[in-house]
Amino acid sequence: MDQESFFQRGKSNNKYWFGISINLLFIVFEVICGVFAGSLALVTDAIHNLGDVLGLVIAFVAVILIKRKPTKHHTYGFYNTTILAAFTNSLILVASLAIVIWEAFLRLMNPEDHVDGWIVVIVALTGVAINGLTAYIFHRGSKRDLNEKANYWHFFADALISLCVVFAGFIINFTNWVILDPLVSIFAAVFILFESWRVLCHAFSLVTNGVPDNISENEVEKYLLSFPEIEKINDVHIWALSTTEVAISAHLQCNRPADYMKILDDATDGLRKKFDIDHVTLQLETSDKKHKESKI
Template sequence: MHNHHQLHAQSQDSHHEHAHGHSHNHGHGQGHHHQPSSSEGNRKGLTIALIITASIMLLEFFGGIATNSLALLSDSGHMLSDTASLLLSLIAISFAIRPASSNKTFGYLRFEILAALFNGVTLFVVAIFILWEAYHRFLQPPVVASGSMMLIAAVGLLANLASAWSLMRKGDVKNNLNLRSAFLHIISDALGSIGAIIAGLFMLLFSWYIADPIISVIVSLLILKSAWGVIKHTVHILMEGTPASMNRDDVRKALEGIEGVIDVHDLHIWTITSGLDSLSCHLLIEDDQDNQSILQQAIRQLEEQFHIQHSTIQIETSRIHHQLLKI
């Protein structure tokens, strides 16, 4: 392990290899060119979902007041956080495509991860609030206008499904963490609407008004599970954790398997934003080896085997010495 601050004090040779590794590895640049097109689809999907969600939020809020239904009111509260999170996700996409600057060399790509974290936290807060309200309703279940409640919840469900379909069709829900967190908001909304319909059915048929808080609790627990997954993932990225789909030891073995490589050290793999993983490392090679050939093999191996297009590789021989790094 070696100290980054010591690298600049190394020989011209080492500096040349480091820079050369960077210039050869412009797969990262190509990744940036793909960004706007996928961002455009994500933006369209989010805009449609935002308009639908905001409209249904207002319907469920006033419907919940009129029918005295916690299930509807909690769902409208959830939709309020959804509207905010969809708006934030939309803003995050606009920020993410802004170019890098001299004081933000990675640009604003991380803003999407921050938006996803915020979305996860708001999901968590809304779920806790619903559980608190449900607790009070368990003690004294109020009478609910179940017929009207079911009708409003059904409209909400159809709207949620339309929003979810819009995001799935136009956006990258699978690989973009920001979009996935927004999508989870909408899916948990759909669960809330389904819960309200089921609760309304019980109340309509059996006058079983405790069904309202019971269903609200079940939906809240499902929301908490989704929220925890998003929070855990975003915090891992912000802590520069190794991408979940990658094994650091496998990457090390692959690089050490290149002929002429003696040792791989100072190996770091992290995620900048969804779909953009980065790597930096030092390769200690045999003195008589062609360093440029080894560098090219390493770049190709990382791209083909691990889909890492943004890598910085420093080639070293026995002549290079630097102190141990703290990380």
């Protein structure tokens, strides 16, 4: 069975089970190597990797909750749990990178007397493989789902840091320049931090009911006003129900109320096809009615 069918979203949660399992195994492996080599850095990195697994578990819980049917109390269901998961995961990632940078600075100020470069290389290579594979299985979904995008960047960041550590370990073996270990960690962490910050800002925007980045409110209004029957648009609200589903509500002022159903159907169908807005709620008003704008 190929990667796409095995991890296909909607039919199974294999990608989450797989990611959580192999990363837990890697944490155990890293702790054993750290204790055996007497390396505090490896043990610390294992603790950091626990944060990765926690983020993956949070995302997995959101994927399970999103499948629950709406209730009278949660009329939209639990779709927004994926937004909360993406935001939490992004927070964990940014915090983890900040910790990596801080620890690297501490090691710059107080370099270790001896670093077993070969053990570092072996563990880091394993980390590249595990984190790289985990990032790969979430890469396809990251193009359309912010929750999976957060997962992807989380593990891509770790894979890149591990790759830098591999090169540093090789150089340390031949030169004993132990200062390279924290330097490459800072370089990789800062590089990833820029993209991670964008993901965090995007997730925060969705948490606070911001218009999704792939939709322009001006373009939506321009499209609706292209209908000859629609004179004015009031109370437009566009927000994300989840990391993949978008909703809109608006009052449309029309000069031909007799065409009510046709206008409603055409506008709703157009919003879904042109802007990929799933949940459309439109209210038509006659031109002679004085609209009372809501507070929000």
